[in-house]
Amino acid sequence: MSWRRKDVARRMKRGFTILAIVTAVLLSFGLYEALIAAPTERTMGDVQRIFYYHVPSAWTAFLLFLINFVGSIVYLIRRDEKSDILALVSAEVGVVFCTVVLVTGPIWARPVWGIWWTWDLRLTLTLVLWLIYVSYLTLRRFSTSSQTPMLAAVLAVFGALDIPLVYFSIWFFRTQHPSPVIGNGGSLDPRMAHVLLINWAAFLCLAWLMCWTRYRLEVLKREVEEEQALESILEGTR
């Protein structure tokens, strides 16, 4: 390995370690703030603290899906491998965070509203996004084409076009058939907003860490697959 590549590799490793430490610190601090320091909500009580994990996870998931959309567009234009891997990685980590939202939502709804699910706007939108991106990941896994990145990018574009339509259809449906809203209503106590933002920062760092890890794993995986293909070709000629 040349000197410059070794240098880059070392700096990346240091960056990763720093990010890991920052993430751990932010997560611990966020946890403390959410469970202990934050004021108890008047109507819902301590259960409301789920909000500090539910909402930042949703924001993180949406951001990751946005990154997937941008990566897919860039791939459609440039056809470069980096954009494709970025799209794959952000979709996977996005689905993980989205799953957290869909699990914490009902756990919050049950003690507060007495029901596990409600076709609340944000929760339903999250469910549809989850479905779209799980189908995206399934396409990537089941595709036998050599052009899988292109097909996946096309699907991501379709997904992005669908989202505003989903939003409006659920919004209108909700105005016709109102139901409990899983959320904190309108105004937010500034002390609560502060805890929310700390946890969001923590989750963003966690998402970055997970994406970085998954990105490296994908790069290695593709290198290994190339080597394996080469090996089987050489075996054939021997």
Added chain:
Amino acid sequence: MNSMHYLYAAYIATWAIHGVYLTILVRKYSQIRREMERLKK
């Protein structure tokens, strides 16, 4: 189940989901490392 149990369930579920994903990543990493060693030989 009193409401505190729900609070703990939500937080534990969040960490469980992230934990499962990270475990899968770590396991895939070991697999890839092993495969790379095998190919180098």
Added chain:
Amino acid sequence: MRFFAITRATLAKDVRLEWRSKDAINAMLFFSLLVVVIFSFAFDPTAEESRRIAGGLVWVAFLFAAIVALNQTWARELRNQVLDAYRVSPAPANPLFLAKAFGNFIFVSVLEALMTPLFIVFYKLRALGSAWELLPIAVLGTWALVVNGTFFAAMSLRTRSREIMLPLLLFPLSIPALLGMVNATTAILTGEESARFWIALLVAYDVVFTVACLLLFEVVLEAE
């Protein structure tokens, strides 16, 4: 003008071929009939209740029938390596897509036309709103399913488990269209609400995805 000539020619060929090999059509017609009967056994509401739920039932039944039709969209082309020939030829990809989409639209509409009277009979349906509005809803809704269905059927060709891949890709993306179709139909049947918003939503959905499919079909055709 060559564009429409190709579309028309491909569509005419498809219709002719389907008409000659009637077994596929007959099997699907019978399947649609079965779906209606099974649903009628499963849900046996009073006339009042049925007006509220029929919208959903009818469109779910149409969706199942459509999936069966969509799954074989490209079967003939695949069997005879037509797609490879198309890829190599200088002909544009869109007329092929449009012809297939129109063909599916005609076919699914025939299935719906068969299923609707049965539903009316089994569920004692009678529209309390303006019944003529059901026709644009049917057209817009069917096109919404068919345009994306034809596109994803082509995408699924390059996957393992082709038949399951199509509904897997189609259903999540069709959710707003399904909401539109079902709620518009329910609004007309119960006469309680205006279907106007849902019809506008269906129009928006159809326009957006028809354009998207036309722009991106070439990409899907090239992928081998």
